[in-house]
Amino acid sequence: MKGRSFLSTANLSSTELGELLSLAQDYCGINNNHKLLPLDLLRGKMIAPLFFEASTRTKVSFERAARNLGAELIDLQIGASSLIKGESVLETAKTLQAMAIDALVVRHASSGLPLFLAENLHIPVINAGDGWHEHPTQALLDLLTIFQEFGSFAGLNVLFMGDIRHSRVARSNLFAMQTMGISVRMAGPPTLVPPEMKALGAEIVADIDQAVAAADVVYLLRIQWERQQSGFVSSLSEYSQLYGMGEERLAMMQSHAILLHPGPANVGVELSAAAYAWPRSRIEVQVNNGVAARMAVLHRLLAED
Amino acid sequence: MEQLIRGGTVLDPSQNINGRFDILVKNGQIAAIAAAIPATGCLVLDATDKIVIPGLIDLHTHLREPGGEAKETVETGGRAAAAGGFTGITALPNTNPVLDDPRKIAELLALADKAGHVRVWPVGALTKGSAGRELAELALMHRAGARAFTDDGRGVADAFLARNAMLYCRALGVPFLEHCEDESLAGKGQLHEGVVAAKLGLPGITKSAETVMLARDLILAKETSCRLHIMHLSCQEGAEMICNAKAAGVSVTAEVTPHHLLLTEEAVDGYNTNAKMKPPLRTAEDTAALCLALADGTIDAVATDHAPHTESEKTGDFSSAPFGIVGLETAFPLLYTHLVRTGRLSLMQLVESMSTRPAAILGVPGGTLRPGAAADLTIINTTTEWVIDRHAFLSKGKNSPFHGWTVYGVPALTMVGGRIVMKNSRIG
Numbered sequence: 164m165k166g167r168s169f170l171s172t173a174n175l176s177s178t179e180l181g182e183l184l185s186l187a188q189d190y191c192g193i194n195n196n197h198k199l200l201p202l203d204l205l206r207g208k209m210i211a212p213l214f215f216e217a218s219t220r221t222k223v224s225f226e227r228a229a230r231n232l233g234a235e236l237i238d239l240q241i242g243a244s245s246l247i248k249g250e251s252v253l254e255t256a257k258t259l260q261a262m263a264i265d266a267l268v269v270r271h272a273s274s275g276l277p278l279f280l281a282e283n284l285h286i287p288v289i290n291a292g293d294g295w296h297e298h299p300t301q302a303l304l305d306l307l308t309i310f311q312e313f314g315s316f317a318g319l320n321v322l323f324m325g326d327i328r329h330s331r332v333a334r335s336n337l338f339a340m341q342t343m344g345i346s347v348r349m350a351g352p353p354t355l356v357p358p359e360m361k362a363l364g365a366e367i368v369a370d371i372d373q374a375v376a377a378a379d380v381v382y383l384l385r386i387q388w389e390r391q392q393s394g395f396v397s398s399l400s401e402y403s404q405l406y407g408m409g410e411e412r413l414a415m416m417q418s419h420a421i422l423l424h425p426g427p428a429n430v431g432v433e434l435s436a437a438a439y440a441w442p443r444s445r446i447e448v449q450v451n452n453g454v455a456a457r458m459a460v461l462h463r464l465l466a467e468d
Numbered sequence: 469m470e471q472l473i474r475g476g477t478v479l480d481p482s483q484n485i486n487g488r489f490d491i492l493v494k495n496g497q498i499a500a501i502a503a504a505i506p507a508t509g510c511l512v513l514d515a516t517d518k519i520v521i522p523g524l525i526d527l528h529t530h531l532r533e534p535g536g537e538a539k540e541t542v543e544t545g546g547r548a549a550a551a552g553g554f555t556g557i558t559a560l561p562n563t564n565p566v567l568d569d570p571r572k573i574a575e576l577l578a579l580a581d582k583a584g585h586v587r588v589w590p591v592g593a594l595t596k597g598s599a600g601r602e603l604a605e606l607a608l609m610h611r612a613g614a615r616a617f618t619d620d621g622r623g624v625a626d627a628f629l630a631r632n633a634m635l636y637c638r639a640l641g642v643p644f645l646e647h648c649e650d651e652s653l654a655g656k657g658q659l660h661e662g663v664v665a666a667k668l669g670l671p672g673i674t675k676s677a678e679t680v681m682l683a684r685d686l687i688l689a690k691e692t693s694c695r696l697h698i699m700h701l702s703c704q705e706g707a708e709m710i711c712n713a714k715a716a717g718v719s720v721t722a723e724v725t726p727h728h729l730l731l732t733e734e735a736v737d738g739y740n741t742n743a744k745m746k747p748p749l750r751t752a753e754d755t756a757a758l759c760l761a762l763a764d765g766t767i768d769a770v771a772t773d774h775a776p777h778t779e780s781e782k783t784g785d786f787s788s789a790p791f792g793i794v795g796l797e798t799a800f801p802l803l804y805t806h807l808v809r810t811g812r813l814s815l816m817q818l819v820e821s822m823s824t825r826p827a828a829i830l831g832v833p834g835g836t837l838r839p840g841a842a843a844d845l846t847i848i849n850t851t852t853e854w855v856i857d858r859h860a861f862l863s864k865g866k867n868s869p870f871h872g873w874t875v876y877g878v879p880a881l882t883m884v885g886g887r888i889v890m891k892n893s894r895i896g
Contacts (some may be wrong), residue, residue: 173667249471249785274669275739276785296669334669359666 164463166425168281168288170240172299172339178343180306187307187452193389194231194455204466211259212268212381213239215247216289217287220426221291221301222451224267228457234465243462249261249279260286266465269293270399287464295329302335308449312421317344321341322374323365325384325406328355332425333384337365338463346372351384351406376415382423383408383433399432408434413441421445450466470494471886472507476515476847480522481820482836491520493843496886500839514552515847518880521819522835523555524800525826527645528620528771529698530792531557531588533579534572535564535668540776540864542576546585548774548863550890552796553708553879555844556827556834557774561598562621568593570612577613585889586882587844589615591645594633600625606636615830618645620699623681625651634694640679643721643829643873646685649708649746652675658787660748664733670786672747675703678722682706686713688719698722698803699775702747704757721829723771724758726795726802727869731755735869737822741789743776743869762821763813770818770824771858772799776865786842794865798856800848802870804877838845845879854878862895 164179172180193199210229214222217303229236233263237259241247256267266287269277281288292298306316313319326335327349329403337360347365349356361367368374375381386402396402404411409420413435416422422434422444430436439446472809474861478489478501488506488507526549532540540548542559542594549557559576561567567576573590580588590615596602599620606617617637623646626628628647633840637644654677659665661672682698686709689696701707701722708723717814732752735743743749761767782789800822807813834844859870889895 175895248788249518250783250788253784271785273785275787278739294669295671331669334667357661357666357672359661359663362663363667430877 165468166287167464168277168286169460169464170278170281170290171297172335172342175339175342177342180339181343182257182304183230183459184310186309186462187303187455188310189451190455190458194458200231201233202231203233204462205229205232208234208265208465209237209263210266210268210461211237211239211264212291213241213252213255213270215241215252215271218270218291220453221270223466226455226456227454228461231454231458234254234459234461245288248384249273249276249446252276252460253280253283256280256284260284282389289460289464292331294331296331296335297335298331298459299335300457301332303460304449304452305336305382306339307452307456308423308444308445311448314444318349318360319345319379320377321345321380321382322348322350322378323382324367324408325351325356325372325388326386327351327360327384328357329387335381335388337363342414348378349376352396352402353391355390372415375407375412376417379420380423381408381416383426385425386433389415403432407432408438410435410437413438423449470510471513472505472510473513473520473847474507476518476520477817478520478837479819480837481816481824482522483838485837486816491837492857493883493886496843498837498843499842500841501837502772513881517568517850517851519815519850521846521848522823522837523563523846523882523884524553524822525830525832525834526554526557526772526796527769527826527829528773529557529560529796530562530775531559532563532776538778538864542579542588544864545581545774546588547562547579547585547644547863547895548690548894549586549798550882551862551879552798552881553800553848554586554796555846555882555884556589556832557796558615558830559588559590560620561591561593561618566593566598567591568596570605570608570804573609573612573614577737585895586884587629587834589830591616591618594624594644595629598622599609600629603629603633603636606633607640610640610642613678615698615832616643616645617701618647619872620645620647622651623647623649627684627688627841631688634688634696638692638694642831645697646681646697647699648678648681648685650677651682653680656815657725657748659736659744660733662733662751664737664742668739674828675705675748675822676752678702678747679705681722682709686718686720690716690718696720700725700728700747701758701767703750703754707757707761707766711761721761721768722766723769724762724767725771726799727793729755729758729762730802731869739782739786740869741786742793744789744791745773745793746788746791759807759812761819765836768821769829770799770803770821772828774863776863777867779866782867793867793869794861794863796862796863798868798870799873800879801854801875801877802873804848804850805875810878818888843883843886845883849878849880850876852876852878874882
């Protein structure tokens with residue numbers, strides 16, 4: 164993977180994903196032991212995060228990952244200006260490339276923008292979330308969390324619940340999970356679950372309670388307030404009652420099953436406070452794993468052999 | 469001066485001619501078609517092993533002038549048309565400013581006159597500024613030379629206004645050209661609402677965004693007896709509705725583009741901005757249905773929807789890129805290669821849909837090689853192979869998804885009113 168861009172999980176083989184996960188697992192230990200850090204694996208490397216959309220956990224986690232490996236960060240004060248179009252982003256990116264920056268970490272509201280940059284640059288571009296398209300490092304940290312829990316992937320049953328249509332997390336996970344042999348199911352409001360997800364490999368389920376009871380992992384997605392204004396859902400209250408994870412549904416889950424959420428969670432909407440704090444919720448583990456997963460990606464893409 | 473086009477296979481749907489004939493051109497008109505015309509002191513154009521057809525006519529051309537001269541001009545669009553075998557094209561009104569009054573129609577005609585390559589028929593806007601709020605001066609534009617009206621780029625959202633515009637078009641005897649798109653359904657859609665949209669994480673455009681407005685227009689056309697022409701039909705459902713409407717006596721015609729006949733949503737995968745257009749590329753079922761509808765006459769005409777954009781506009785992230793692709797220089801060879809050579813459409817049907825029928829829909833001369841008609845004709849080389857190179861287009865627009873395709877049926881000569889405007893790719 165060295166020198167390549169990291170844009171999507173759709174083109175990653177199970178071997179590549181497996182290697183990234185095992186590297187991430189190794190980094191999990193080191194990551195929480197500050198005495199061992201920073202490593203000097205990426206010493207002298209410069210990484211520029213380009214976040215055109217608001218982000219706390221992904222941005223901080225990438226920065227932490229880069230520093231842990233000894234890389235330096237160029238902090239560009241670009242603000243959350245998602246209106247900046249592809250061509251101007253490319254101009255900025257080319258400027259950075261000309262200054263011998265080693266890699267870009269890009270988040271943007273326009274699906275496909277990181278691919279466009281990668282096609283026009285010779286340095287690696289890491290997709291930190293593009294529109295509704297993909298968020299591949301999120302999928303990696305989710306797989307890591309699932310692996311830590313179950314020790315394997317084959318035959319597991321993961322249920323995604325909520326706003327599938329607008330979710331880059333669901334897409335990246337769908338592609339990666341299928342590659343690893345996980346069965347993916349999806350459920351949510353009829354307006355927010357595109358039927359075409361079936362052709363992409365997911366099973367769309369109508370009976371949510373039954374699907375929750377059968378799942379090894381229930382993955383709740385964030386619903387945004389704007390979906391109400393744009394006519395996709397009638398109210399967050401109705402959404403919460405029909406597609407949220409409350410006490411009743413929590414009780415339906417198998418005893419070994421876990422709960423995931425990409426964050427930031429709307430507590431009281433897609434999940435209740437009790438669900439968030441439920442002993443088998445792994446939401447905070449996901450956040451912690453984010454650093455290790457991103458260390459693995461940076462390592463694979465940038466470390467000298 | 470007399471010209472003799474000798475030895476070609478002549479196809480003329482208007483006279484049901486299909487055979488080896490010579491054509492004599494005198495004073496810019498077809499003087500005779502006969503088996504062997506002696507060449508007595510006239511210029512001989514050898515058409516041996518080639519086919520001779522009435523000049524192609526495009527119902528749907530964006531020339532971008534005024535206001536979009538970086539994309540195309542009347543002059544460069546005319547060159548591209550001549551290269552593509554077209555003897556007549558339309559000039560769609562979504563320029564800047566919009567062609568929405570008689571003075572602008574006259575100015576466009578003056579530009580076309582000056583360019584001089586092919587015939588250009590202006591199409592006026594239905595509403596002022598194509599803003600969909602007030603009727604444009606349809607009667608005065610018609611008097612100035614507008615041959616049809618449309619707000620293309622958008623549909624006429626307001627049904628009352630659309631109905632009133634139809635009443636005017638009916639009175640003027642001109643077609644109402646509709647870009648069927650319900651904007652509340654299309655929203656910010658970027659491509660067909662299907663598997664590729666789901667995969668790429670882009671907002672889709674449903675077929676209903678097209679068929680909802682189509683249904684309304686068919687109802688209004690029946691009620692007003694207006695001649696309704698549906699632009700760039702993209703889906704099976706739309707073709708079925710037009711078939712039913714024709715059977716019910718609605719005065720409706722329809723066009724389809726080469727790209728909606730040959731490409732599907734798959735062409736967009738990888739965020740290919742040169743496959744981004746409205747209406748969007750649909751599915752394989754749709755391309756198959758559209759092809760059948762063209763063959764059985766449900767769809768009357770092929771139109772290019774030639775929509776040039778600059779390279780920099782089409783280079784960028786997918787959502788920022790404008791909709792549209794060029795088509796004048798590739799339309800005939802693409803369809804000759806992929807529909808005629810594959811046996812899905814006869815050559816006669818292709819010529820009818822790209823020449824005879826468009827002339828009838830627009831109510832302009834052309835589409836025939838009948839003696840007495842203007843000598844607007846195209847000679848096609850059916851044997852030489854051409855690998856489409858978008859960088860070699862005469863159009864300023866290089867935005868084509870067909871770059872690299874191997875085709876046959878390349879126009880070798882284009883004649884407008886007896887004047888050779890293109891010969892072996894040379895314009896002049």
